[in-house]
Amino acid sequence: MLDKVGIAKRISQELRDGWYVNLGIGIPTLVANFVPEDITVEFQSENGILGMGPFPFDGEEDADLINAGKQTVTLQPGASVFDSATSFAMIRGQHVQLTVLGAMEVSENGDIANWKIPGKMVKGMGGAMDLVASAENIIVAMMHTNKKGESKLLPSCSLPLTGVACVTRVITNLAALEIKDGAFHLLERAPGVSVEEIQAATAGKLIVEGDVPEMKID
Amino acid sequence: MAINKVVANAKEATKGIEDGMTLMLGGFGLCGIPENCISEMVEMNVKGLTCISNNAGVDDFGLGLLLHQKQIKKMVSSYVGENDEFERQMLSGELEVDLIPQGSLAERCRAGGAGVPAFFTPAGYGTEVAEGKEVREFNGKPHILESALTADFAIVKAWKGDTAGNLVFKAAARNFNPMMAMAGKITIAEVEELVPEGTLDPNTVHTPGIFVQRIFQGTGYEKRIEQRTVRQRD
Secondary structure, three states, rough: OOOOHHHHHEEEHOOOOOOOOEEOOOOOHHHHOOOOOOOOOOOEEEEOEEEEEEEHHHHHHHHOOOOOOOOOOOEEEEEOOOOOHHHHHHHOOOOOOEEEEOEEEOOOOOOOEHHHHHEOOOOOOOOOOHHHHHEEEEEEEOOOOOOOEOOOOOOOOOOOOOOOOOEEEEEOEEEEEEEOEEEEEEEEOOOOOOHHHHHHOOOOOOOOOOOOOEOOOO | OOOOEEOOHHOOOOOOOOOEEEEOOOEEEEEOOHHHHHHHHHHHOOOOEEEEEOOOOOOOOOOOOHHHHHOOOEEOOOOOOOOOHHHHHHHHOOOOEEEEOHHHHHHHHHHHHHOOOEEEEEEOOOHHHHHHOEEEEOOOOOEEEEEEEEEEEEEEEEOOOOOOOOEEHHHHOOOOOHHHHHEEEEEEEEEEEEOOOOOHHHHHEEEEEHHHOOOEOOOOOOOOEOOOEEEOOO
16 A cells, blocks of 8 residues: 555556646645656646756745745756746646646546535636646546545545546556546556455546556656 | 826725725735735725635734724635635635645736746645646656636735835845736736836846736834744844
8 A cells, every 4th residue: 555655656657758747735735746757757746846946945935946846945057037927828728738736526527526525615626627637638536435434536525526528547556557437447556456356446437457567656 | 208197195096996806916925915005995885796815814903993894705726814804704504715836826816917827737736726627747757737827917026116116125025016917907006115117126126027017105103913932132
């Protein structure tokens, strides 16, 4: 089974040379720490940064330089900054190749819910609806089940949707899955996790073909 | 000689803001917010405001200060977490809230300032956001019709500005400020440094002075950091 860092490491294997990538808050943010050394990617932060770097050294924080999670960050050489309309032009205009974000629920046809629990939690969608409506590659990073042990990979989402038929991959603590043709297709098992365990934790339609390999995580 | 937009301070800049008005306020989180004008409006105690702003501040800073005094009737935002008083007022029904996808919010402000009454976007299709909105397919993909936003006053914060109202923003503090500056019937810009006309390089101006009606040099910027994240030197 993977921890959050393990999920981030597995997602880093999905990065490709020359891609612009938007990372959401939480587990996705950790992906930036594990970019393979032989490729170059640039991170976009939807509040208005391209070429976002790591956290600043202690004492060098700049209140004017934060990421979409309101954390202090730095700029890489070659970075640029811009307004929010330009930022979402990059996103809506499909200039960003990959979006990684968290979710509360994902359905077998690729619907995602991650912004509202009616009557309990309403924080808003932020940029998530724009991101999932436009990106060609959308990877969800999340735990396979919720705190009650219930599957987050469902036949259909029960919570208000963020986007429809948009998620292409899901990387969880148990598995890597692809979404196509109205089903979750099992690509890889997390280390030490059996196909049966993944089946038991997946409420939506799960397709298992042949021998499913175990992930290789450094 | 350029048209002079300078006013003395926040008090003079906010003259004319009245109960029930619609305001746009620049900023993302606490980054790039018009601190001086917010403080002034707390002092003025104008009420029943509709505030268009990506976020609603935190409990004791930013728009949270106006919320605390119950000066805001309605918030139009994309993300409102990190604010307990906001959540309480929203769940109790005291505060109306219109949540809008962040990119749609930015574009709706831009459209308002650019004379584009509405536009189609894929963001929000198939969600609550699309309810009651026209849907049309372009290139085989469904889009929803979003309308432009304007405001009685837009209040923005810039790093530098000149007497002609030209503005330069710093790093991620630019965010919504340029679009909101375009969409205000009256736009107030507070700046960290006000310089004489002719000082700013015209090639580096982000917001041209035509969009700004009043400008002043702010004082005592706190520039609070919401999430201080650092790494240690090896």
